[in-house]
Every structure is written in structure tokens, then in C-alpha cells.
Amino acid sequence: MELPVLIETLRTALETNTVHLIQEEEENIHPADYASAIAEFPINDVWTLLSALPAAVQAKVFGYLPAEVQVELSICISRRKLAPIIRQVSPDQRADLFNRLTEEQRETLLPALAIAEREDLLQLCSHDEGTAGAIMTSDYAMLTADLTVSQALDVLRHEAPDKETIYSAYVVDKSRHLIGVVSLRELILAPVTMPINELMNNAPIFASVDTPQEEIATLIAKYDLLALPIINAENQIVGIVTYDDAMDVVAEEATEDFHKTATIGKLEISVKEASIFLLYRKRVFWLVILVFGNIFSGAGISYYESTISDHIALLFFLPLLIGSSGNAGAQSGTLMVRALATGDIKLRDWGSLLAKECLVASLLGLTMASAVVGLGWWRGGYDIAIVVSVTMMLVVLAGSLIGLSLPFLLSRFKLDPATASGPLITSIADVAGVVLYFSIATWYLAL
Amino acid sequence: MELPVLIETLRTALETNTVHLIQEEEENIHPADYASAIAEFPINDVWTLLSALPAAVQAKVFGYLPAEVQVELSICISRRKLAPIIRQVSPDQRADLFNRLTEEQRETLLPALAIAEREDLLQLCSHDEGTAGAIMTSDYAMLTADLTVSQALDVLRHEAPDKETIYSAYVVDKSRHLIGVVSLRELILAPVTMPINELMNNAPIFASVDTPQEEIATLIAKYDLLALPIINAENQIVGIVTYDDAMDVVAEEATEDFHKTATIGKLEISVKEASIFLLYRKRVFWLVILVFGNIFSGAGISYYESTISDHIALLFFLPLLIGSSGNAGAQSGTLMVRALATGDIKLRDWGSLLAKECLVASLLGLTMASAVVGLGWWRGGYDIAIVVSVTMMLVVLAGSLIGLSLPFLLSRFKLDPATASGPLITSIADVAGVVLYFSIATWYLAL
Structure with a gap:
């Protein structure tokens, strides 16, 4: 459905109080399109339209909403209502959201998460902006080298619903050191009894948490990776950056450089959303x-x-x-x-x-x-x-x-x-x- | 291995006539790195170093070589030697190479291919530069809706070695019309007896062969796709564009726009490789x-x-x-x-x-x-x-x-x-x- 048509359909649904019927049509609408459409409405309507969706889809749509709308929702909607969504969005999106909230707003949302999620979130939020740590997600698939191919497939099958990708699985030793990588394609093709340590590529490409994000994007593009594993100072795997986030980085960095060529400072948000004073500040210096x-x-x-x-x-x-x-x-x-x-x-x-x-x-x-x-x-x-x-x-x-x-x-x-x-x-x-x-x-x- | 170290190692191998020993070390070197390293040598050495690799790796390394070096190899190396490599590179890379050759050079290489490959190649080369057709590959995985999950997995297992990706498989009817898409992740998680037509997403995102390449990249980025199916005027699937090609398009388009902001015309090759007269022509107009x-x-x-x-x-x-x-x-x-x-x-x-x-x-x-x-x-x-x-x-x-x-x-x-x-x-x-x-x-x- 074209965006203007979708917006019109949603407007009619709001006016005629038939928002609950959206569920039936939703299957044919991509979450990214639904997000683009509802972002055009006032914040209360955004919430009404978002909560009309099946629970499983809400988090996906939330993840596609523009950052400003996510923040607004986090402020306007009660924690009790928002918590189920926040729990289901991917860890890197959750960390992005938290980085945009004030200390006070974070405190309000944190209790909605389980302890493990909370620790993971604070960990992800602790990295400097513009580094691998700040864009990575902690939902990656991990295997140990002693598994057979069929055992590894069982592990992935079991974990798949929670993971950002299962197409690359990272092989670690007992101390979580990254020792190899194996793709789902290789797993599918290999004999089921083959041990992972014979199948895996034992020289995986990786980067460290403090690698600048543009270098991450360059590595992903150069080696045509689906995801790049990120390690900490102890060589333990702590996250992955996926190709879609790398694409966003490429576009973001190009925009920043574009603006620099015309002496405009770094704009974190779109020129359409930027306030008059922000634009003034970014332009006046040079x-x-x-x-x-x-x-x-x-x-x-x-x-x-x-x-x-x-x-x-x-x-x-x-x-x-x-x-x-x-x-x-x-x-x-x-x-x-x-x-x-x-x-x-x-x-x-x-x-x-x-x-x-x-x-x-x-x-x-x-x-x-x-x-x-x-x-x-x-x-x-x-x-x-x-x-x-x-x-x-x-x-x-x-x-x-x-x-x-x-x-x-x-x-x-x-x-x-x-x-x-x-x-x-x-x-x-x-x-x-x-x-x-x-x-x-x-x-x-x-x- | 760092690039300068690798180059030095290869130089030593050439000087001491120990190129045949490279095979043993090769496993730990990514084809992209090997390509960057050998591209620094004169063309005859490029060939010596390339042919020292196991047959399976040669095509991969060839695919990562800069376009200029690929063309030079196609001209300098005899068809008989080059043919096995040309047959194994992916169809989109083969088409890119052919588009850069003169009519005469193409004629020399074409007989190296089987008839089906030749037709596929001419088909891919027939699309206008800058469109989906010009960047798509014809190595995609296809399924029919009447298969069960386990049959579909068998098909993919069988076809995987030849396909650019098996993580997205495209479901077609008897006339090759695109009717759905299913991911390997969904296949792995679904009950083995489930029919594909129940599992598949029957509203796949797609584009047509003449869609401009920047729109293709935008679609892939917006919907976080691994690959985008491309259809012809009869709604038949004819190819896919993968995310890694889309990343290249994003970078290419940004470079082109960058140059335009400074009144420089479109440069097809890097500024380092561009001749004096080409740079003059691209700058003098404005x-x-x-x-x-x-x-x-x-x-x-x-x-x-x-x-x-x-x-x-x-x-x-x-x-x-x-x-x-x-x-x-x-x-x-x-x-x-x-x-x-x-x-x-x-x-x-x-x-x-x-x-x-x-x-x-x-x-x-x-x-x-x-x-x-x-x-x-x-x-x-x-x-x-x-x-x-x-x-x-x-x-x-x-x-x-x-x-x-x-x-x-x-x-x-x-x-x-x-x-x-x-x-x-x-x-x-x-x-x-x-x-x-x-x-x-x-x-x-x-x-």
C-alpha cells in the first residue's frame, strides 16, 4: 500500500473508531511502512494505532519509528503500557532509545526490564557514541567448538527467535573468547556428525568495541559480511554489528561529510525536524x-x-x-x-x-x-x-x-x-x- | 595479516620462486585481502599469484580485484587459462566485467562459457547502467509453493553451492511469477511437513528491472532486506540484488553527489586511477x-x-x-x-x-x-x-x-x-x- 493511502486508511479508522479492525489487514503491511504512516499522527494517535497491532508486531513497528517519536512515546505513555514493547525491541535499539532519554526518564523505564536485560542495557549504553560498542547488539548466536553440526543446528533452532541473526554463529571457548565463525549455509551443507571445530572458519574478521563506526562499516562492506563480531579488551565476544546497521552508518557518515563540505556542523536529526536555533548554531560558527x-x-x-x-x-x-x-x-x-x-x-x-x-x-x-x-x-x-x-x-x-x-x-x-x-x-x-x-x-x- | 606484510610476503615468494607454497597459507587470508595485495603487482605477477591459489578460491579473489585489473587480466591472459575463473565468478560480476570490455574482447571470451551461461550473461548485460537490471545477479534460490518445508530445505541444500544467497528463497508459480518469499530462518524453525504456501510471506517487497539503483538501495535499507527480488515487465522474477551490492551503491551514489556539489562530473573510476585527460574533462565544463x-x-x-x-x-x-x-x-x-x-x-x-x-x-x-x-x-x-x-x-x-x-x-x-x-x-x-x-x-x- 502506498504511504498516503495507508495514512488515509488509518485516519479513517481513527475517526470511525474501527482501529481494532487493523489487525486483520496488518499482515500485508510491512512494519517499516506502518511505522512511517503512524509517525505522521499526533503522539496519542500513534499510541492508539500502535497498540491496535498484534503484540508480536508492536516491537517491530516501534523499532522502525523515528528516534524522536520513540522518545516522545517513552515520555507520554505510562511505563506499564510501554514495558512489553520495550522488552521486545532488539537490545541495540533499546540502547539507542535510552541514550536519548534524560536520567530521570531512564529511571522510570528501567524497572520494566528484568535484571539481566537491565545489565545488558547499561553495558551497551556505556560505550562512546560513534564506536562499535554504541551500535552493536548483544543478541548474537553463540556455539562451542565441541558440538556436532546437528547439535549446533538444534542450538540455533532453539535460540533463533531471540537472535538478531542466526546466519552467522560465533564459536567461543569456555572463557567466551572468539575462536571461529560458521555460517548457517555451511551448517546446512555439512554432514550432520561433523564437529564444528572442523567446519568453522578459524580466522574470523572481528573488531573491538572502541573501533570507530565508519571503520566497522568499511570492514563489513569490504568483506561482504552479514555481521561483524565485536570483542572487548579481554578478546571476549560482546556483540555483533549487522549489515543493516552498517548501511545506516555509511549513509550517516556521508551526510555528515556532505554537511562539512558546506561548513555545517554535525546534525543528529533530520533537517526537517531540526529546530531553528539548532540550525543557527550548526551554521553560524564557520x-x-x-x-x-x-x-x-x-x-x-x-x-x-x-x-x-x-x-x-x-x-x-x-x-x-x-x-x-x-x-x-x-x-x-x-x-x-x-x-x-x-x-x-x-x-x-x-x-x-x-x-x-x-x-x-x-x-x-x-x-x-x-x-x-x-x-x-x-x-x-x-x-x-x-x-x-x-x-x-x-x-x-x-x-x-x-x-x-x-x-x-x-x-x-x-x-x-x-x-x-x-x-x-x-x-x-x-x-x-x-x-x-x-x-x-x-x-x-x-x- | 596486515596488507603491507602480505604484499612483502608475496614479493618474497615471487623472488624466490616459492609461489606454489602460498596454497598452504591461503586458508588464513581472506580473498578480499589477497585481492588487495596482488592488485599492487604488475599484471603478469597478478596472474602468477592468482593461479597459485586452489581453483575454488581463484574466482572469489578475482571477484574482489579492482575493475581495471579484471579488465587487464581479461586482455593479457589467454582465454584458455582464464576461462575456468570466468565460469565461476558470480553472474553479476561477470556481467560487470563484460560491460567494461570492448566488443572484440567480449567475442574472445564468450566461447569460454556454456550456452546457458552465455545467454544469461547477454541478458544481464542488456540492462541500462544505473538500473536494478545492471546490478542484479541471476543466482537466486527458487521454490514452488507446493513443496513442504523439508522438501524446500532439500532443494536449497542441493542448490546452495551455486547461489549467491540461500537465506532468502523466492516462491514462484509455474510461469515464474513471484508469489512469495521465505527465509531460511523460517524454514529451519517451521515444522518439516508444513507446506511452503502456508509459511511464506505472500506480499514480498520487490522492484522492477528498470528501477534506478539508488531506489533499490533505499528499499533494501528501509526494509532491512538481505536481498531484493527483481521482476521483469511480465512480473516474472529475473534476479536479485543483495545487500552488499546495495551498500556499494550507497557509497557510489554518495561519491557522485559529493563530486557534483563541487561541479565535478561523474567519475567511473577512482581519482587515483583516473587519467589526467579524464579529470580535465570532468572538471572543465562547469x-x-x-x-x-x-x-x-x-x-x-x-x-x-x-x-x-x-x-x-x-x-x-x-x-x-x-x-x-x-x-x-x-x-x-x-x-x-x-x-x-x-x-x-x-x-x-x-x-x-x-x-x-x-x-x-x-x-x-x-x-x-x-x-x-x-x-x-x-x-x-x-x-x-x-x-x-x-x-x-x-x-x-x-x-x-x-x-x-x-x-x-x-x-x-x-x-x-x-x-x-x-x-x-x-x-x-x-x-x-x-x-x-x-x-x-x-x-x-x-x-
Whole structure:
């Protein structure tokens, strides 16, 4: 069912008091769609529509609700009503929710959980945001190496309803150290009497709880894993990160980097949900910093005031020259920022890329110079044409090399290369452009 | 094993002619790592190192090699040697490779395949790039509705070695129409005599062969699918796209959008591998276009030459004012481009976002105005301070609204919103900035 149709159906159900009939239709609606639809309603209706579902489906739908709606429900709906759902959502989703609640709100919900669940929850919540620990779930399937294939299948069959995935099962020793991994596919194909320690892959890919989440996503993508086991400082398995969470991380990190390229700070929520003041705070910092960067360009212009007064026609070409310098810089900078983020290039590639960029930028500069030489001649005559085209050649080269080098420089000093945003590179390239332009003009026109 | 260590080990093996000993160590090395390592060698060594592996592993490693290296191998190594590998790589990888070969090179390789494989390959290659058809694989598991659970498990057991995944199996009728989906997890848990048509989900999520690949990735992420079935115009299942391919699409699309925000055209290969001329071609188009955009700013400045000559101090503030306008525009533009790409916002949200942006941009404008009012007073006295701060307020507002609206406008006319790159928005905001600044100055200073 299309989203608008589903919303309309639910609205009618609410208005005609026939919400209890939803159960019958629910089987054909994916929990993700149901969640998208009910999230459009006021919070009390969200609850009415959620509780109309069969108990087993409620937790699934809850898990798909936007974080803001989950928090709102946790605050508005009584613990007694919400507890059965909170108990059934997956541990990583429960931990995400708790991390968004205030201390007081957490205290209200905690008693709804059994002691083991509570400890697991506090454990999961204890990891720093942005690390494997913060996105992993504790619902993974575990086997011991002494089982046979048929015993292992029985274990998985028994545990499956509670586990996030049973397609990868992790083999541990008595101290819970990770010693191997076996897939359900391998189990299904193997002779039933084969011991797990002969079947398992004994060099599993794993990561530690404090590995940054983007590295987790990279590992999962590189090795095409369904799930990545996470170990603690004692080499014991403590959780897994599944591929679907890794996909969310990839999208989240890309969004963060996107925003950085335009000097916007990290937004935890969607731009649609963000408050005016939050957006203001995330944008104002760099805008103000860059004003002070632009003062240097202004100072450069002021320094050459007499040249400008004598040849006011030079001003016509100012936006075009410094603009081109900034644009070429934004191009090479963005190419580097993205390639560094995806791991396509490393710090050590700087030299060879710089050499290549010199050639690319020279070609670009030549093209741009020929694009403006006629314009220069038409607006200001032969001399201006020379000044403008030589300057164009040089500013495109200068902008490109600044744009290329800045991300590497930041990376070299352990800063995030994405800080080399388009606007920052443009501001620096502008200063170079102003100085190059007017010093070339002053020198050549005085000849 | 760390990559540099592995490369060193392989180098030693080549130098000492002990490549045949690699087989023994190979079990502990993931095919993806082995592929990354051998890709660093000259093409003949790549082949030596690849063929040293057990036959079963060669195809896996080949699948992980960078596209350029796969193509090079297909060209340099004789068909007789390469055929066993080409036969074993998955159909989607085989199709990717074929799409990168010339007609002549394809003709050389085709006879290496059986007729059924050849037809399958030509079928997969026939879909447009960027669609579901171009990234799907034809190795999916199929069941019929009349089987029992235990019969279905036997079918999967039998077919598993050839299938990309057996964790989702697709239920079809006699005409190969998709009528349901069942997961291996459900099969393992269900009573062995249960018929599949009672167990299966009979409203599977699916997409058609010509669905754009970014929508495929969105569906897989939204519904947390392991694989998405793809149907043709006759509603017959023809392939599946697996989650790992969807992850690659997410990263690829993000890279493409990243590059677009900096006016770089679509690069099919990594920036490290791209030739100088390719990079030049992908960058020159917009650089030249934007020069002509900047001419308007230049013309604006020329128009106000007399005001500028009278108050040359105004020039000091020019970079700072038009820079701020462009930066604010790049911020709001990028926020919209990314939110439109991830589906966070829709075309219909334009009105409410515009209202919010007016408030955010006003706050930003006020802050920026107060940041420069002192500077204006110091450089040019009371009058200039007024002109500069009022202009700042207005250009930040104008830039922000231009940046916000342009992606929606492009989207409205079915163009890619990501075309609203930072540099394009900056160029437009610059013109607005120049005109606002000098008309306010001309008017106020004449009072």
C-alpha cells in the first residue's frame, strides 16, 4: 500500500473508531511502512494505532519509528503500557532509545526490564557514541567448538527467535573468547556428525568495541559480511554489528561529510525536524570564521587601491578570476576529501596526486585563460587581456594546488580532512587570487 | 595479516620462486585481502599469484580485484587459462566485467562459457547502467509453493553451492511469477511437513528491472532486506540484488553527489586511477560555465564604477560580503540537496522549509551584521558601517534563500537537485551580493 493511502486508511479508522479492525489487514503491511504512516499522527494517535497491532508486531513497528517519536512515546505513555514493547525491541535499539532519554526518564523505564536485560542495557549504553560498542547488539548466536553440526543446528533452532541473526554463529571457548565463525549455509551443507571445530572458519574478521563506526562499516562492506563480531579488551565476544546497521552508518557518515563540505556542523536529526536555533548554531560558527578569512582578501584589494583607481576596468574581472580560483580549488579539494574518506587514497599518495594535479590544473588554466582572453581584450584592450589571461592561468593552478593540499595537511595533523570545506578553500584561494591578480596588474601595467 | 606484510610476503615468494607454497597459507587470508595485495603487482605477477591459489578460491579473489585489473587480466591472459575463473565468478560480476570490455574482447571470451551461461550473461548485460537490471545477479534460490518445508530445505541444500544467497528463497508459480518469499530462518524453525504456501510471506517487497539503483538501495535499507527480488515487465522474477551490492551503491551514489556539489562530473573510476585527460574533462565544463556566471558580477561592479571611485573604501568589504552570501547559500543548498537525496524531505516540504530558513537566515544575518559593524566603522566611519551591516544582513538572507530554493527548483523540473552545487549557488549569490551592496551604498551615501 502506498504511504498516503495507508495514512488515509488509518485516519479513517481513527475517526470511525474501527482501529481494532487493523489487525486483520496488518499482515500485508510491512512494519517499516506502518511505522512511517503512524509517525505522521499526533503522539496519542500513534499510541492508539500502535497498540491496535498484534503484540508480536508492536516491537517491530516501534523499532522502525523515528528516534524522536520513540522518545516522545517513552515520555507520554505510562511505563506499564510501554514495558512489553520495550522488552521486545532488539537490545541495540533499546540502547539507542535510552541514550536519548534524560536520567530521570531512564529511571522510570528501567524497572520494566528484568535484571539481566537491565545489565545488558547499561553495558551497551556505556560505550562512546560513534564506536562499535554504541551500535552493536548483544543478541548474537553463540556455539562451542565441541558440538556436532546437528547439535549446533538444534542450538540455533532453539535460540533463533531471540537472535538478531542466526546466519552467522560465533564459536567461543569456555572463557567466551572468539575462536571461529560458521555460517548457517555451511551448517546446512555439512554432514550432520561433523564437529564444528572442523567446519568453522578459524580466522574470523572481528573488531573491538572502541573501533570507530565508519571503520566497522568499511570492514563489513569490504568483506561482504552479514555481521561483524565485536570483542572487548579481554578478546571476549560482546556483540555483533549487522549489515543493516552498517548501511545506516555509511549513509550517516556521508551526510555528515556532505554537511562539512558546506561548513555545517554535525546534525543528529533530520533537517526537517531540526529546530531553528539548532540550525543557527550548526551554521553560524564557520560563517563568522570565514568573514575573518575574507578580510584578508579585502585587505589585499585595499593594498592595491591606487592600481585599481588608475585602471578601474580591472574590477570587472575580479569576481571571475577569484571565483575560478575558488571553484577549481573546491573541485580538487572535494575529490581528495571524498577519496580519503572512502579509503581510495592514503596520505602517502599526496606526492603523486600533486604531480598529476599540476598537469590537470595547467590544462584547466590554459582552457580558462583562452576562454577569457577575448573578453579581456574587448573590455580593456590588449594589456588587460594579457593580465587577465595570465592571471587566470595562475589562479586556477594556485587554487587547485591549495584545494588538493589542504585535506592532506589536515589529515597529516590528525584532523578531519572534511574540514577542508569548499567555502574554506574558496576563502584561501580568494586571497591568493586577489594578490596574484593585482600584483601582476601593477607590475605589467607599470611597464 | 596486515596488507603491507602480505604484499612483502608475496614479493618474497615471487623472488624466490616459492609461489606454489602460498596454497598452504591461503586458508588464513581472506580473498578480499589477497585481492588487495596482488592488485599492487604488475599484471603478469597478478596472474602468477592468482593461479597459485586452489581453483575454488581463484574466482572469489578475482571477484574482489579492482575493475581495471579484471579488465587487464581479461586482455593479457589467454582465454584458455582464464576461462575456468570466468565460469565461476558470480553472474553479476561477470556481467560487470563484460560491460567494461570492448566488443572484440567480449567475442574472445564468450566461447569460454556454456550456452546457458552465455545467454544469461547477454541478458544481464542488456540492462541500462544505473538500473536494478545492471546490478542484479541471476543466482537466486527458487521454490514452488507446493513443496513442504523439508522438501524446500532439500532443494536449497542441493542448490546452495551455486547461489549467491540461500537465506532468502523466492516462491514462484509455474510461469515464474513471484508469489512469495521465505527465509531460511523460517524454514529451519517451521515444522518439516508444513507446506511452503502456508509459511511464506505472500506480499514480498520487490522492484522492477528498470528501477534506478539508488531506489533499490533505499528499499533494501528501509526494509532491512538481505536481498531484493527483481521482476521483469511480465512480473516474472529475473534476479536479485543483495545487500552488499546495495551498500556499494550507497557509497557510489554518495561519491557522485559529493563530486557534483563541487561541479565535478561523474567519475567511473577512482581519482587515483583516473587519467589526467579524464579529470580535465570532468572538471572543465562547469569551470567555464561559471566564468560566464561571474561575468554578471563583474558587470554589476562595472555598473557602479562611479560609486566605487568615490568611495574606494567600499572595496575592502566586497569579498567579505559576497563571500558570506555565497557561504550561507552553500550551507542551505547542501542541506537541501542531501536531504532530498536521502529522502528526508520531499518536494512538498519546500514551503515550510522556506519559512524556517527565513528565520534561521535572519538570525545568521543579524549575527554576521554585528560581527562586521565595528569593522565598517573602523575602516570607513559611521556611514560605511551602516551600509556594510545592512548589506550583510540582506545578502546572508538572499544567499540562504537562493541556496534553499535552487535544489527544489531543479527537482521540480525533473533535474538532479545535486546540480545546485556550492560553486553554482555561490556564483548566483555573488551577483545578488554585488547588486545589493552597491545599490544600498549608492542610495545611502547619496543621502
